[in-house]
Amino acid sequence: MAATARSLLDRLIQHAVGPKRTSPAATSASTIIRHLDSGDLRKAIATLSSSASPFPDNVYASLLHLCSSRRSLVDVRRVESHLVAFSPSSSPSIFLLNRTIVTYARCGSPADARELFDEMPTRDGGTWNAMISAYALSDCPNEAVSLFSRMNSAGIRPKDVTLASVLGCCADLLASFLARQIHCLILKYGYLPNVILDTSVVDVYGKCLEMNDARKMFDLILHPNEISWNVIVRRYLEAGSAGEAMLMFFQMIREGVKPLSFTVSNTLKACSKVLALKEGNQIHAYLLKTGFEGDNVVGCSLMDVYAKCGVVDDARQLFDQLPCKDVVSWTSMISGYVACGRVDEAEKIFEEMPERNVISWNALLAGYIRFFCWDKASDFFCRMWRETGKLDLVSLGLQLNACAGISDLDRGKQIHGFAYRHNWESDKFFRNQLVDMYAKCGNLRNAEISFSIMADQRDTVSWNSLISGYIRYGRSEETLVALSEMQRETIPNEFTFTTILAACANIFMLDVGKQIHAFMVRNGFQLNAIVRGALVDMYSKCRLIEYAIKIFEEESTRDLILWNTIILGCAYNGRGEQSLDLFEEMKKEVAADNVTFIGVLLACVSQGYVDLGRRYFDSMSNEYGIIPRIEHYECMIELLGKYGWMVELEDFIQRLPFEPTIPMWIRIFDCCREHGNIRLGERAAKFINESNPLTPVQFEIIPRAGHHMPCSSG
Template identity: 30%
Template structure:
């Protein structure tokens, strides 16, 4: 009867019967619902005593009810009755402490159990796998190997728990070993186990194994969900969307996890149209009230530059978690809405939220966008108080922010104070020096970086080529451009080509710039032609300027800058009639010059935000 009560979740009645058996050995708290006071619990000395199965059933009930306090009391009586070394009781205690979040206590019981059976080993492996603590997952695999070495043959449940611990490409070899052991032992791979293996290989980057497994198991909603997530985790976003389409065609009953995952795939591809269609389908199914779906939608609209739609999704959310706040903050920051990002960051602080690292870096990035040094210093102070100033991502963001705001010396101090530096740290400082007239120092930093054995990337060379262009180091710039592919195997991107065009153009070698463009292995884009057009303006080359302007207008007919630059060139040469004709052409196209913004206005705006960020005694 005790076992029946415990299994059905009626733990109070099970405890009541146990206390009847113990004859008031466990004190009962007065006024507790469902329990009788001590005066009703007195029994004769010949009361029927509980055995190991009685205690095991009660402990199992405590595990199901997540009742640690009662579980500890029962554990004390188990020790009094001397049945704590029994494998059945020990297994129940391991499971109870594990489900109550006490992994250390689970391990102590496991370690002190003299005769461990397969249930004990499996329960302990499950405890480690379900702990949510990644550093314990390695111990689960070690325990699994120790189990086999001791001649204990694992069962299906052992593998079902173990596969959860393989979560990164570095663990692919271990995942294959565990799968191979399953095959060798003849463990049946049913649909649920097959889906778990697909999910495991997806996390570990083993897409070949994922595809092979999909051909061997039934195509149900669980396996297809695992396949969709595996595709998305490994960058196969188009394939993930195809799986979603197939699930719709097969009329599978999908949950919010599927919708959040496929919206994430659309986000990575910047597939706004498909994302909107899935958003509509999610609304029809009532899934938009789920926080994970809404978070995915905010990220999608942010990456596709649909700021207002992202705002709407955020505002309509009933329950917002930290991911929601971080998603909308990142949306603002990455799309140039620096002021909105800073105001949102202020609101987070006012509501007593503790921003995660990603939110902090987005707020710093917003300061870079608004070129707001005073606000950046304010946030830097907050970061120091929060104890996050030594985080690598935060330090890199601070270097970029101070460099963009013109405080190169402060950026250098942050850089020099770092205990660990990566390529992003070096790039931020190199580009910062390059942008503010310290081109020679930027080149020296690159030499220092090479001495430390750090491998440059595409952004490193962008900073170097800009520096060479501004100083006029043509030979040096060409050498760096060749080093990219010959020494480091990097494929030049359009920014690099435009830097070389600017390098030749600034030196007045417009013919060489044009030859370089003609020799490009890809079609030049607007950046390249804009660099050539700017050089033509400096050197007064009208014909080449017209050619470059024509190329830009073919790509962006709505861009007024080619007309403005051509007007300026002809005005500088005294060709006023031609200048007037270009102004008329721009007017006929309905284009107008965008008014400039003064530094004073930007500074006033940043000071307003600085005042607003006065939160929490800063």
Template identity: 30%
Template sequence: MIVGLAKLLNFFVSVNITVVHTTTLPYYRRFVVGISQSSIEASQNDICLAEVSRVYSSLILRCIEKKSLAESRLVHARIIKVGILNVKVGNKLNYAYMKCGSIVDARKLFDELPKRHIISWNSMISFHVGRRKCKDAILLCTRMVSEGVMPDEYTLSSVFKAFSELGLVHGGMGAHGMAVVLGLEVSDAFVGSALVDMYAKFGIMKNAQLVADRVMSKDVVLFTALIVGYTQHGDGIEALKVFVNMINRGIKANEYTFASILITCGNLEDLRVGKLTHGLLIKSGLESVVTSQTSLLTMYARCSLVDDSLKVFKDISHPNQVTWTSLIAGLVQNGREEVALSKFKEMIRSSILPNSFTLSSVLQACSRLAMLEGGKQIHAMVMKFELNKDRYAGAALVDLYGKCGGTEMARSVFDSLVEFDVVSMNSMIYVYAQNGSGHEAIKLFNEMKELGVEPNEVTVLSVLLACNNAGLVEEGCHMFASFRNNPKYELTRDHYACMVNLLGRCGRLEEAEVLIREVREPDVVLWRTLLSACRIHGEVEMAERALSRVRDLAPDDDATHVLMSNLYASIGNWNQVIEMKSTMREIKLKKIPAMSWVEIDKEVHTFMAGDWSHPRSNEILETLEYLFEKVTSLGYVPDTRFVLQNLDEESKRRSLYYHSEKLATAFALWTTRNRGTSIRIFKNLRVCGDCHSWIKLVSNVVGREIIARDAKRFHHFKEGSCSCGDYW
């Protein structure tokens, strides 16, 4: 078939492309393709089909370089019109469609090809897998075999990935069988690595290891796939064994190997191996690779070496989104919330956009610091980046508002989620638990089961905590019995501690002690929880038994000694108080000082009992005097039982006046006196019983809601009452 040059030039004009003709016909490969239209003197010679194909091939290459879908379609249309759609030209055009990302055009052209080489099949199958069209990729492979084209190592590696992405274990095993029949499993490391990766993603590490052991040619890809599999499934010890085997074989690790091993060291908190891996990383020359650096700083953060993590980050010239997120998450995990928020601001100033994981970590920092206003700003960013439907960001927002006492706002965010999972459900149940809304927590737990969301051990703990904080003793006992008798749930010491607290606080101390003895190896927390209940009810004998158990397990546990000292003080046994304090001095234990704080206009103000160092101390004192006068007229009498010092009665009353909760409340009310909004105060320990009674009356005097979060829960004071029902 001969096509005239005039016909060819007509095409070039139609696509607005100029071709400069050389003087010698065989050198068409030197054609220069431009983007402006011009005229050409046509040769009277006919151009053979092969030369026309070359010209069109050059045009296709131009489309590939530009990734222009529109021009690819124009070239395709002209190829059809001039009738030169053969296998070679078709494959190139198909590749152009793939580079342009059009799976529809690529598939349509593929089906039109008169003949398909295995390279064409492999390209299409791989392209479909890359576009997450894994089911179509598998169907293509099936069709390929039915047309008599046998798969090779490239076909199978794509098919293994397709089955793993779909989670089709049996199908993947069937494809594995085909690899065995074709003799590719043991002879080809490419196939072996893909198989190991597939079984690792299925979570069948036994099969992954068996394949790795049988493969004759082992390379870094195969070993890395095995290491990643063990790491992702929580078996860090096996991952390290594979890594050692790989190094002993003289196979050099790549950046992905190092990244996975460093993550494993972080998960195991194995600093020794982590530092050795860091040394190998430097020796390999891969320390400056962002992937390696990100994993390195994550490893140090998980091993609690935050400063080392920051040092690694400082050496990264161009940190990306993942690196910033890893650093911020590590800081939050190590209690460095202020630094995490500072780094987040740097990230935004560096024009790096956050993702849902970044914002979740920042929201967690705000919730721990009880920074409601800062959290609201992050909430606005969540909305701006359209991440409000994301389950991680959603759960973090629920947690933020819950930890700031905003139960209604937390529920509003929760209800706006597109789908509910166990994480978001647990977050909302825990919010209800913290705020004493036990019945609401139980109701949501029942709805959770109706929605088909399977509860886990965290759910169980949150529901028990909700019953605990709301004083729902019988409901809690019923829930605990149903969980304990259900083999789906594996109850831990934390679940038992929650029940010991529930029973102990309501005075059922004997039952609580019996429950502890049911636990195989009771820990310090269980015995300390019982001791705390004894402190409430003045049960000295049982408390001393609990103290003895704690001393056997952890003789330097400061919280237990403080509790026992407070118990002796509450019953006036000052000789024992002196003895306990002497013991604490001997073992160098210190009592954590009580402090309260408030956030006003994005600034945090901290108070300690009797501390008048605040610049507004005069206004605080005036406000306190006014409030004491008002609440006394309503029947307030200082409860000196909560003074744990050997003082005369008048001194005890005076000491109660200047507790940190009262100072924080007075300052917040004075500062926001013209706003009429709710105020929020926070305390690092449990709220004092006298302060609890005082704040209830203050809420009635000022006609405002006062929300107080202590170390255990929230108290919502309003119109003279508290949400806890005086049960805390």
């Protein structure tokens, strides 16, 4: 009864007042909201433009939000025009104008944002913050820092978000000094502890490679979140501290923080860098427990760990289990097979790919280059261009490597011309590759021109390429001049000194070699096995074998190259007995190769150990599985011929798997003259004369009495 009376009263009141009227602006506003809710930005903007009345702030804010998500710069301009033109007061809402500034930046136009900022009659702290954020979003760090400086000078207090943006800009600019000043401002304003700002400080110090400060700041964070942990892991990785990156990841797990997929991926990259298979297995087990195994980014990184650690079959198993194989995962599998030397399987994967990008092509191309498949690399490069019409600087650089490998100067010049036509020639990486290609192909003039054009781009790699070219083609004096000039521009590294020491060995410049050795010791350079090998080689060839032996004995862990160098050095310096002793000692640490046996056979020649030399020669194939090369056959001819084992020499030549070379016949000829083997000597003379009929030789035995007899006729 009461409800009926209330309904009757409502109808009487409605009849007396008349129907409720809705204003046109309210109708338009509701229409705009309806279009925005359905995602129809075009109709919403059309409704806005057809109205000459202002709208509530929430309508403009919603319009700006959708413009931002659609990256529609033209529509942002229309919203701003309407907002400014039909503002109910003398000036629009500062809040909305601040939102418009940020929206312009998100739509890729910091210039529009700055124009609006400059035209605003009144600004508040939010306006400055919005403009600085706009510059940061638009990758304009210099402008953001400059505007922040103006803001600070004007006494306007920045928000914590603004300080985080400016710190990010300092990181982009690697401006550690400015970052420290902003860090002081953060402390002054009392914004700490604040996990966002704390993490930003860690990030900027990490990007500036000041990892001690980054770690100190990280340790001050009371409750680091997953983003904080991701930052410290990533910065350690980028700073080359893969071990620390892994330690931080495992500490994060112990503290119960679930990592982001990017954190896991970065940690796995750290495992790949240091070949940490055990840690990779532990992370894999963690992923299986926590449900990360379906993440493609993580899966690709884990595949990379297994592949680089030599367990590529496990990597393939992971690849086959991926629920969605994208071009990144396919490419990772190609790189894995390449890293393990299984190029044939990398080719199969490449051919099975449903989609390829330039990186995929480059991955297989790099495999051909790495394993010296020069012809395949050239053919594959041509196919890449023919099928895709796309190349990048990595592709061109790899092809230049192939040209250098087979001394294909003409193809190298074509690549140079292609890069010039596409305005890629100025890239430092490409120019370094050019210098290297021209130097290895023997065109040192072009190498020097390319090197000179680089001017202030030159780095250690550039100088090393030129110096290597000088060494390769016997221009040792110019090598030493280049080293002197290099030190005015950049710091030499171990490779530089190894190359220079080789030059000193070639031209017997002992004094210069000693100076380089002293320079390295004084300046704390790492004397690794390669450098020690170069020093041993230089001192050996300069007849200072005692120094060579001393350097060799200083190193507790020795690789095959260092062993070979000292064995050869002792043999060349008449210390064959010591060479053979070293060989016996070497067998306890590393396996011999063909170079080792050259040194061993030369030692036998030096000492006259014919029987022992024959046993070593036979053991090469019987015990070590090493196929003798021409150098080994030359050593045996020298050993048998020098000591008069003519019957054995003749038998050895009969059993050669190839026809003796002319240098071999000349040595045989000389030995037969000295030791009186007429039949073999005349045979040697026949082959020598056939190869050089203009200056024939005539076999005659050298008389034992010592008087001279003519042995050749013109």
